[in-house]
Amino acid sequence: MAMNPRARNQRLEMVIGIIGFFAVAALVNVVASLVQGKPVLMPMVVLVAFTALLGYAVRVRRRS
Amino acid sequence: MASVTTTGSEIQTSTPAPPHRGSGVRWGAIGSYAGIAAIVIWCLAPFYWMVVTAFRDVGYTFDTTPWPTHVTLDNFRTAFSTDLGNHLARALVNSVIIGICTTAIALIVGVFAAYALSRLQFRGKFIVLGVVLGASMFPGVALLTPLFQLFTNIHWIGTYQALIIPDISFALPLTVYTLTAFFAEMPWELEQAAKIDGCTPGQAFRLVLLPLAAPGLFTTAILAFISSWNEYLLASELSNDSTQPVTVAIAGFTGAQPHQEPYTTVMAAGTIVTIPLVIMVLLFQRRIVAGLTAGGVKG
Numbered sequence: 567m568a569m570n571p572r573a574r575n576q577r578l579e580m581v582i583g584i585i586g587f588f589a590v591a592a593l594v595n596v597v598a599s600l601v602q603g604k605p606v607l608m609p610m611v612v613l614v615a616f617t618a619l620l621g622y623a624v625r626v627r628r629r630s
Numbered sequence: 631m632a633s634v635t636t637t638g639s640e641i642q643t644s645t646p647a648p649p650h651r652g653s654g655v656r657w658g659a660i661g662s663y664a665g666i667a668a669i670v671i672w673c674l675a676p677f678y679w680m681v682v683t684a685f686r687d688v689g690y691t692f693d694t695t696p697w698p699t700h701v702t703l704d705n706f707r708t709a710f711s712t713d714l715g716n717h718l719a720r721a722l723v724n725s726v727i728i729g730i731c732t733t734a735i736a737l738i739v740g741v742f743a744a745y746a747l748s749r750l751q752f753r754g755k756f757i758v759l760g761v762v763l764g765a766s767m768f769p770g771v772a773l774l775t776p777l778f779q780l781f782t783n784i785h786w787i788g789t790y791q792a793l794i795i796p797d798i799s800f801a802l803p804l805t806v807y808t809l810t811a812f813f814a815e816m817p818w819e820l821e822q823a824a825k826i827d828g829c830t831p832g833q834a835f836r837l838v839l840l841p842l843a844a845p846g847l848f849t850t851a852i853l854a855f856i857s858s859w860n861e862y863l864l865a866s867e868l869s870n871d872s873t874q875p876v877t878v879a880i881a882g883f884t885g886a887q888p889h890q891e892p893y894t895t896v897m898a899a900g901t902i903v904t905i906p907l908v909i910m911v912l913l914f915q916r917r918i919v920a921g922l923t924a925g926g927v928k929g
Contacts, residue, residue, distance in 0.1 A: 576756045583760015584767070591768070 578627045585623055589616035684898040691893050705898035714884050718899055721879030725859055727790060728875055732797040732858040733851050740805030745835060748813035766803030770863050778867050788870030796864045801854040812846030848917040856907060876903045
């Protein structure tokens with residue numbers, strides 16, 4: 567059964583919020599690693615993954 | 631229900647047969663009760679074993695008799711005794727202080743946030759709710775090292791605020807989420823009627839909505855208190871001897887001999903710690919269920 571468009575948008579916004587929270591946490595981790603001179607490859611990969619997910623979710627929300 | 635069918639001049643009345651009563655053995659009901667019994671045993675067996683061991687003489691700690699044998703109250707005396715460096719009474723007071731402060735602050739902040747999220751219309755409302763949900767998913771262990779570093783730098787290690795503030799960060803998402811569902815269920819007309827009668831939005835919230843939201847507030851307060859009461863991970867690193875809560879105090883119990891684990895004393899302390907929660911849940915169980923199920927059904 568097709569979901570109500572309003573409910574779908576609300577769920578999408580919640581997903582954006584959740585992914586956004588973790589994307590910000592990943593960004594803070596990258597900045598902290600850079601400032602402290604620690605290896606930044608893995609935090610950067612995680613940040614890119616979350617950013618890509620967030621971008622996809624925002625795009626889906628705009629289309630709906 | 632009887633039904634009447636007309637075929638030409640013939641009128642037929644058909645009544646459905648009464649439900650089949652079976653031969654007396656109701657396998658469905660038996661299965662349900664067996665399932666309930668299995669779940670109850672599964673959930674309560676560890677607590678039962680804790681209580682049985684708490685009342686058992688220390689010489690019979692590993693006795694596997696499933697009912698209390700060699701009953702004694704010595705374990706409870708030892709748990710409260712400070713001779714071995716254990717401070718359960720002080721830890722209980724600490725846990726109560728931390729729990730009450732955490733619950734009060736989380737509830738005060740959470741009630742306003744939940745009201746805004748459920749009642750006010752603004753862009754990105756559900757994104758904020760998603761962020762709140764995301765914060766509640768964040769693993770506590772990831773916060774341990776940064777918090778330890780931060781609190782060491784500002785000389786907060788071993789203080790109450792070092793234990794209360796992280797606890798609030800765990801209790802607040804729970805508070806906001808539960809109360810948002812509760813406020814969303816309340817009829818808009820109440821607030822509008824209060825405004826027509828001359829209330830400001832603040833007065834309508836304080837005098838009309840808050841009293842009606844009491845079951846939800848109770849539920850949320852109890853859940854926040856329980857989450858704070860049971861917190862161990864952060865407290866084990868951020869507290870010291872004078873501020874440690876019960877969870878940390880029990881884990882640090884020492885026996886009479888070196889390297890001796892005082893299982894019966896730990897079980898007695900566990901029983902003492904569980905009692906306030908059990909009493910609270912029994913007293914407010916109806917409100918808890920009402921509050922938890924609020925928002926579950928729309929319309």
